[in-house]
Amino acid sequence: MSAILSSAKAAAALRTSARVSAELLVVAVMAAATLWILSRMWSIVWPLIIALFLTTLTWPLAAFLRRRGWPPALAASVVTVLSLLVAAGIVALIAVPVASQSGELVNGVTEGIQRLREWAAGPPLNIGDDQITGASDAAMDRLQNSVGSAVSTVVTGVSTVFNGLITAVLALFLMFFFLKDGPRFLPWLTRQLPGRFATDIPVVAERGWQTLGSFVRSQAFVGLLDAVFIGLGLWIVGVPLVLPLAVLTFVSAFVPIVGALFAGLVAVLIALVSNGLTDALLVLAIIVAVQQLEGNVFQPMIQSRSLGLHAAVVLLAVTLGGSLAGVVGSLLAVPVAALIAVVWNYVRDQLSEPPHEPEAGEGLPAPAPS
Numbered sequence: 001m002s003a004i005l006s007s008a009k010a011a012a013a014l015r016t017s018a019r020v021s022a023e024l025l026v027v028a029v030m031a032a033a034t035l036w037i038l039s040r041m042w043s044i045v046w047p048l049i050i051a052l053f054l055t056t057l058t059w060p061l062a063a064f065l066r067r068r069g070w071p072p073a074l075a076a077s078v079v080t081v082l083s084l085l086v087a088a089g090i091v092a093l094i095a096v097p098v099a100s101q102s103g104e105l106v107n108g109v110t111e112g113i114q115r116l117r118e119w120a121a122g123p124p125l126n127i128g129d130d131q132i133t134g135a136s137d138a139a140m141d142r143l144q145n146s147v148g149s150a151v152s153t154v155v156t157g158v159s160t161v162f163n164g165l166i167t168a169v170l171a172l173f174l175m176f177f178f179l180k181d182g183p184r185f186l187p188w189l190t191r192q193l194p195g196r197f198a199t200d201i202p203v204v205a206e207r208g209w210q211t212l213g214s215f216v217r218s219q220a221f222v223g224l225l226d227a228v229f230i231g232l233g234l235w236i237v238g239v240p241l242v243l244p245l246a247v248l249t250f251v252s253a254f255v256p257i258v259g260a261l262f263a264g265l266v267a268v269l270i271a272l273v274s275n276g277l278t279d280a281l282l283v284l285a286i287i288v289a290v291q292q293l294e295g296n297v298f299q300p301m302i303q304s305r306s307l308g309l310h311a312a313v314v315l316l317a318v319t320l321g322g323s324l325a326g327v328v329g330s331l332l333a334v335p336v337a338a339l340i341a342v343v344w345n346y347v348r349d350q351l352s353e354p355p356h357e358p359e360a361g362e363g364l365p366a367p368a369p370s
Helices: 007-038 042-067 070-122 130-156 158-192 196-236 242-252 257-273 277-303 312-350
Strands: none
Touching: 007 042, 007 257, 042 070, 042 158, 042 196, 070 158, 070 257, 070 277, 158 196, 196 257, 196 277, 196 312, 257 277, 257 312
């Protein structure tokens, strides 16, 4: 005899589903409102994000100086000036040559895509030209249009340069204040919040800061190692544009998974155009070897899996961030996902039931009958 569906249980399940859906809808509306407010305040939020990233990179040096008895203001000033000097050196030694060769780099990538298209149309693939013409032409047109818009922005974008300078100055001042007054932030925050918030929010903020610092420092170091090893490999093979490709590799390291694939593809295309198929395969082998060394040795050893994010989550986060906010979204996707994971883990810990401890006599074997 088949079981009869209980109308009471069905109605209770529907009421629970409706209540949960309404609560999720409220959360989604609040998240959308928060993102909208952040977008309207982007001129302030973006310098704040840059300052936080810079502070995570420079905080170990500032903390070292403070432990040696330096006053907080002096330690922050010295670290800020050193950061300026390092940035100026990078601009003078790397950014200027890279900018002068960026046009050649884009032309090489475009020609490499064209060669791949011709190779795919021939044996052994024999892919029809009509199948790839649309996608290839669209990709090349988009690349050329992007280059053209970038060139016009550089030539006529005085406001863009001015806004960039304002952002850099704001980020620099914020970094100085973070380095100087950072350790006093959590005690101040605790005094400003009522009730349980005075405990929960500072704990989450401290864990988030540790996670953000671990991500930025580890990605910077791993990206530097990738850039050095891949740059040496390209120089040994004799591929041109070694410096721009090394810089691209370093910057792309801050976009996990997707960034490495993009930088590797650009290097292979440049080698294919300038040196031929054999050297392109050698470059591909070098990039695969370095990426394997990074994934299996460098990153686990340096990062110690501190983010606690699965590779699939990282890939989905980067894809979603890129679709929502372009390059900036791709750069911020993984840190944001890691911070969300920190909040979720803390909330889950607070909502978890404490482990059941057996009472006195509970679980002991019954006495044997006499």
